[in-house]
Amino acid sequence: xxxxxxxxxxxxxxxxxxxxxxxxxxxxxxxxxxxxxxxxxxxxxxxxxxxxxxxxxxxxxxxxxxxxxxxxxxxxxxxxxxxxxxxxxxxxxxxxxxxxxxxxxxxxxxxxxxxxxxxxxxxxxxxxxxxxxxxxxxxxxxxxxxxxxxxxxxxxxxxxxxxxxxxxxxxxxxxxxxxxxxxxxxxxxxxxxxxxxxxxxxxxxxxxxxxxxxxxxxxxxxxxxxxxxxxxxxxxxxxxxxxxxxxxxxxxxxxxxxxxxxxxxxxxxxxxxxxxxxxxxxxxxxxxxxxxxxxxxxxxxxxxxxxxxxxxxxxxxxxxxxxxxxxxxxxxxxxxxxxxxxxxx
Numbered sequence: 247x248x249x250x251x252x253x254x255x256x257x258x259x260x261x262x263x264x265x266x267x268x269x270x271x272x273x274x275x276x277x278x279x280x281x282x283x284x285x286x287x288x289x290x291x292x293x294x295x296x297x298x299x300x301x302x303x304x305x306x307x308x309x310x311x312x313x314x315x316x317x318x319x320x321x322x323x324x325x326x327x328x329x330x331x332x333x334x335x336x337x338x339x340x341x342x343x344x345x346x347x348x349x350x351x352x353x354x355x356x357x358x359x360x361x362x363x364x365x366x367x368x369x370x371x372x373x374x375x376x377x378x379x380x381x382x383x384x385x386x387x388x389x390x391x392x393x394x395x396x397x398x399x400x401x402x403x404x405x406x407x408x409x410x411x412x413x414x415x416x417x418x419x420x421x422x423x424x425x426x427x428x429x430x431x432x433x434x435x436x437x438x439x440x441x442x443x444x445x446x447x448x449x450x451x452x453x454x455x456x457x458x459x460x461x462x463x464x465x466x467x468x469x470x471x472x473x474x475x476x477x478x479x480x481x482x483x484x485x486x487x488x489x490x491x492x493x494x495x496x497x498x499x500x501x502x503x504x505x506x507x508x509x510x511x512x513x514x515x516x517x518x519x520x521x522x523x524x525x526x527x528x529x530x531x532x533x534x535x536x537x538x539x540x541x542x543x544x545x546x547x548x549x550x551x552x553x554x555x556x557x558x559x560x561x562x563x564x565x566x567x568x569x570x571x572x573x574x575x576x577x578x579x580x581x582x583x584x585x586x587x588x589x590x591x
Contacts, residue, residue, distance in 0.1 A: 335371030443491030470516025518573025
């Protein structure tokens with residue numbers, strides 16, 4: 247997850263034309279392959295409404311980190327079976343790039359009982375400004391969804407694009423089209439969360455999506471790297487306060503009952519060092535966050551990122567800028583995954 251920090255960063259062309267043309271015509275299933283994939287992997291043919299997310303722990307994999315993680319091997323070593331692969335970013339023109347090195351092992355992960363949610367966007371990576379129509383934007387996303395038979399997606403809206411609410415209708419219309427053309431497509435939206443909850447522009451993203459008919463299963467509150475908004479070193483308090491405020495906002499913005507609003511909320515802290523070593527989200531914090539999630543029955547816990555879920559090597563005392571990525575705290579490999587992975591919803 248790349249919130250509050252700078253980013254580290256086929257199918258043939260006729261396929262995109264077919265997707266766009268069929269969607270524009272209002273077809274229920276755009277492509278036979280994509281429709282069959284969705285039906286094979288989804289529980290039913292209707293997109294999941296808010297508060298019905300079923301995967302309790304799904305840590306982020308940062309595709310920009312090197313070397314790329316092997317999905318199947320990481321699942322075996324960590325015990326994690328479901329991941330959120332992010333962030334697939336905009337390329338030149340209205341196209342998405344990235345993720346192929348990681349998603350190449352997706353079939354092996356699925357054979358072992360796992361799966362992924364693919365996250366589009368992130369700081370500096372939102373595709374929306376590059377596309378001229380909802381049909382074109384939906385087709386760009388559909389190329390990735392169809393190529394890897396993806397049934398769960400996330401749209402991470404942050405950075406300067408978050409402060410461009412005029413783009414919200416284009417994004418919302420594209421997502422609504424994707425859900426019509428891919429029955430059962432599970433959609434989450436990631437937004438930065440402060441102690442007061444989501445920002446006003448973040449709430450505009452959600453309100454517009456609802457108005458355009460998007461069925462959102464979860465809204466992911468990204469609490470990593472709080473910067474100067476955190477007045478002390480207590481990142482657990484920062485995270486739970488942000489989550490509590492975000493839940494209240496979901497009751498009003500999405501019109502959800504209190505319990506369903508908690509179930510519609512996902513929370514993603516940045517494990518280990520935050521803000522270039524100023525503060526750390528510790529293993530004790532992770533265990534306490536699980537206890538908080540158990541009392542509220544959150545829809546999902548995640549973390550930024552499983553790439554960092556190990557102690558730094560070669561005597562490095564900071565995670566900032568180290569290669570390979572690491573947490574900056576003393577830990578055994580995948581200790582954060584073990585702690586947060588105890589959450590069952």
